[in-house]
Amino acid sequence: MTDLSSHPTLVASTWLAEFSTALTSGDIDAAVALFEPDSYWRDLVAFTWNIRTQEGPESIRAMLNARLADTRPSAFAIEGEATEAGGIVDAWFTFETAVARGRGHVRVRGGKAWTLLTTMTELKGFEERTGERRVKGAEHGVQIDRKTWQERREEEAAALGVTEQPYVVIVGGGQGGIALGARLRRLGVPAVIVEKNARPGDSWRKRYKSLCLHDPVWYDHLPYLPFPDHWPVFSPKDKIADWLEMYTKVMELNYWGSTTAKKAHFDESAQEWQVVVERDGREIVLRPRQLVFALGVSGYPNVPKIAGAERFEGEQHHSSQHPGPAAYRGKKCVVLGSNNSAFDICAALWEHGADVTMIQRSSTHIAPSDTLMELALGGLYSEAAVKAGVTTDKADLIFASIPYKIMAPMQVPVYEEMKKRDADLYARLEKAGFMLDFGPDGSGLFMKYLRRGSGYYIDVGAAELVANGSVKLRSGVTIERINPRSVTLSDGSELPADLIVYATGYGSMNGWLADLISPQVADKVGKVWGLGSDTAKDPGPWEGELRNMWKPTQVENLWFHGGNLHQSRHYSQFLALQLKARMEGIPTPVYERAPSYHER
């Protein structure tokens, strides 16, 4: 009896059945009683039409009070077998709401839920036309004046934005815009992607020559069309660029290259945006209902204002403009900054015979790539995970099932282990004067990425160059003054310089907003990215989700999309469903729309 009742699938099924009964009968007390005091319910659109984590039973109660009647959840069913480890039962399930189908995940501990994830997978009646629902392609039978696929594609491309308006305009045609474009295409939402570069992938092609993805292939698939199984672990920039270009083509995205968004404002009377773009030199006004910014995690390049910069006789540029090492053999190069771009650029310059000095202003988290892949990503995104049946989709959901509140402490042991494994490298880096950190609470790389999007280097070899002195290091200083042929550091010393690279990062994403729409709208939206952890560059209050990302903002019909390839893939699903629901007139009452705490 004991044996049977402790079987993980039975434990999970029992919990889910009670939860289902409580919800379908409207018994919110009973539902809340199924959560332990330290519990979390993360919802991706299914219940809240928002991306929200409810922390603790009372927060869950409030959400159910507001949303249960509308949502009408039903048809909860365990998917596959549950598993158990360390007293925690892990289970997958499917469910429905009044308007959608969903997939969920629960961790049950002592009969109560510790974490619950609910996600929307498709809207009823608006399913993607895949598998058995796919279009036939050839229209069999007889059709007078039949049009071919090519003719219809050309007509659509010619009409969209001219005689017919897209429902969505996506500003930014990198991986984010492309992934969202593909989701919208499959959902039948007319969309135009506006991109200043000529070709999809150019935002990668134009970066410094030695750039490769720092994330591994299993983490980087785009929606619907995974990389073939020989794809390199770390895609070189031009290769990922080619992939994005072909993906855009075969997914039939309406991609406007060589097009710059100039100005946008929301026309309240028409309830639509007016987006002025310049396409191949011609001004066009697009009038979409929804406007999505997909310009990456970063805003404009930060170029510090340094006295004397205008009189520098060498070359100086931001890392985003750095062309690669070829022209700098034998030159004296000063790289300001100590994060990913700084290390990559220093290494490539040194490898091509330049004399390189890195200026480290503040401490940096160094995460050796091999260790990081194994300890931080290996369980979900690796060849071993694939072999263990962890598909990309499943990995994304497992990842999503960890509430941000408990993610930081869960990450600490990874970096404790990293400190041990790579102790020799760290010791030599410190001996060379490098200032190391592992995040304010030791939670390492991923939390730094979520909180501030900066502060680290995924080491693929360049740390060694700093440790062994090949790349010279000046740390704890900054550039105080630029002279015609040198820089003066804040400790008063002087470095000769032919080239200065500002690897100094980027501003806030909503800098774009201020310019394209207005400073008022940018301030109304507030800070984009960050969790509200009250650590460096991530001011509180605690929000528990990435601010303004993939969810309704304080400005109606205005959205942010982006992040790394993993986030672009996974969250594009939820943003696309929110947009589709609005297009189809499905009510989308947003629960707990996040306030705006920080102006630009």
Next chain:
Amino acid sequence: MTDLSSHPTLVASTWLAEFSTALTSGDIDAAVALFEPDSYWRDLVAFTWNIRTQEGPESIRAMLNARLADTRPSAFAIEGEATEAGGIVDAWFTFETAVARGRGHVRVRGGKAWTLLTTMTELKGFEERTGERRVKGAEHGVQIDRKTWQERREEEAAALGVTEQPYVVIVGGGQGGIALGARLRRLGVPAVIVEKNARPGDSWRKRYKSLCLHDPVWYDHLPYLPFPDHWPVFSPKDKIADWLEMYTKVMELNYWGSTTAKKAHFDESAQEWQVVVERDGREIVLRPRQLVFALGVSGYPNVPKIAGAERFEGEQHHSSQHPGPAAYRGKKCVVLGSNNSAFDICAALWEHGADVTMIQRSSTHIAPSDTLMELALGGLYSEAAVKAGVTTDKADLIFASIPYKIMAPMQVPVYEEMKKRDADLYARLEKAGFMLDFGPDGSGLFMKYLRRGSGYYIDVGAAELVANGSVKLRSGVTIERINPRSVTLSDGSELPADLIVYATGYGSMNGWLADLISPQVADKVGKVWGLGSDTAKDPGPWEGELRNMWKPTQVENLWFHGGNLHQSRHYSQFLALQLKARMEGIPTPVYERAPSYHER
């Protein structure tokens, strides 16, 4: 006891264990005794370095006498669970040889093998770099003067065929050349694909406007990179063309577009081909060891010589040159032929307001697409098959496991059922005067394709136009004479004509050989395609495999590749392994190289 011993997996395991023991101990008598009198062993490269079916125990004995010692098969192991239906046990297994790994399939009946399939999947030590073996992409660590992926690709592309010679030249860059090119790329065999059109996919783009694939999507995947699951069932020509183009790019094939092969001969002293090509107007001599013709199933267009053609004042062209219907509204169009292209072109012309007459010279097999998909392909290539776990790879092997000798009788019931289902259409077609057949032995479409590559129409709607008289039909006649504004038929009647389309098919594939190499070499190779069934356009003697396709020919280092997308996908594997083995110097003694029976 009886129950247990009749369990399918046990039956199969027992057979395989005995077979393995017989082979590994060199006991050929024992091995042969495991086959029933009416038995077949089809081998794709693993035992024979050929594509051969041994029919009957004595043929199997002869093969083993010749090949067992060399092959050294071992490590036979049942894969998954066997199944049983109608007294026949079906099982999958893996095995190894001295130099390779393989996968096999057996059908056991009354304890003996009825059919056996053995296929080579990879060469030991030369495995494709996939999964855990994939390249890293980023080369971590420090490398002086490091080259990027892009630089290495550009250097390779610039050097190949100029300072470095490819091991293989593939003449023809359609689906066949592209699929083989991808296999060779993953195996590390340097190859150049030579294609007269500018872009991959142009051989589809340039066909008549209404063309869609007649085969469904599940049958059409290319190797390694399946279509996403929204891909249309029947790809429109421009869409499949775009896919081929992006595939060529992301698989990093060395594809020479706008390049025409002019002349080739084998230099005996250097043991290499000299292939003269014109690339963008410049003549280049390629010197590969191996030369592959991948120009499709067809040779040059057949344009019948008809008296008076030179004085025709309208427009006349072969179906391969037909531009589509746009220019022919209100025009009198005569289409000579009654196969796929003829029907497609007639329908598009009629749909666009032309007056169309089809001239049917001999009987045609009409296979309604829906019925064909369900009855002939549905078990292996359909959404239902995918759901039942029949992956493309598995479907290909099941397909390959049916020896051609017994394929024709197995196909007959499909077409008996088709006759019943579509009886109404057939009756109305016959009433309209259309001459129907279902193949010489009632075995229908696929056998016609394998035997002669012609003689059928996969009906996607145009048969109705003939049945109801929208497209006029003249059957049992041909065009005897062409007049300035009309054609005179063989029954003496005259038809006015503004346009004549010759939907009259193509010559033998080795017409290309005669022109590019020499008539002597073409004759030495002999007929390409066909099984030797001794039916129309497929003269005997029986060969039991497609003549000269994907296997050694009578001319060393000269190969043929092609067919539909299914064949291009599946057989490229075996041709690529044969080429790789030769490049690496692995002995490849060819068993029963097929003689040449028929000159061009």
